[in-house]
Amino acid sequence: MQQAKNLPSCLPKSLASLNEVSIYSGELTQRAVVECIAIVKKAFPTLPLGFYDVLIDRIQEQGFNDARLRDAIMHVVDTCIYPTPTIASFISFDVRFKCYTYDEIAQLVHEGKAKAAGIDYRAVLLPDRPRPVWVHVTDIEKFNLTTVNK
Numbered sequence: 035m036q037q038a039k040n041l042p043s044c045l046p047k048s049l050a051s052l053n054e055v056s057i058y059s060g061e062l063t064q065r066a067v068v069e070c071i072a073i074v075k076k077a078f079p080t081l082p083l084g085f086y087d088v089l090i091d092r093i094q095e096q097g098f099n100d101a102r103l104r105d106a107i108m109h110v111v112d113t114c115i116y117p118t119p120t121i122a123s124f125i126s127f128d129v130r131f132k133c134y135t136y137d138e139i140a141q142l143v144h145e146g147k148a149k150a151a152g153i154d155y156r157a158v159l160l161p162d163r164p165r166p167v168w169v170h171v172t173d174i175e176k177f178n179l180t181t182v183n184k
Contacts, residue, residue, distance in 0.1 A: 053138070054130040054164045055160060057177050058102040062093065066100035077111045078118050085121070092125050098143035101129065131177060135166065157182040 042055035044119035071086055093103055110119050134142065139155055148155060157166035158179050166182045173180060 053132055053134060055133055056102070057129045057131065058099050058105075060099040060101065062103060066103055067093075070103050071149070073107050073111065078114075081118055089121055089124060092121055096125050098125075105129070106135070129171035131169060133169050133184050135167060139168040 067090060071090070074081070074089070093106075098106070105125050106157055109127050110123045111115070114123060134155070139148060153171075155168040156174055158169045158174065158181055159166050169179060173179065
């Protein structure tokens, strides 16, 4: 999986996902699409031809990039338990981490759902966020995020 060195420069489309950030960023290239569709065709040879057109349309509409597409394809190839996958099997794949505003992390600490800020969670600057957000230290390490030095 791609490390989150350059996080996406746009906010999530839905309000429900404002506290989650995808680790994927970058462009979707024609080369990656061709290579990944070839893998799907080899792994699932009975899929109808129209499936691929719809899959390509949906991954473009969903804002996939090369790394997310490759990871999604490999995830479905590795985990598909039915004879054939669905479009949703591919487009639902993403790797995200949760982030919180200062007020949200303060509330979690107050409710006893998080240890004091700076122990379980650290401040991180993300693109398109005017202020630092708080991310769990496990996610900071896992996705190679840079913390705000105080």
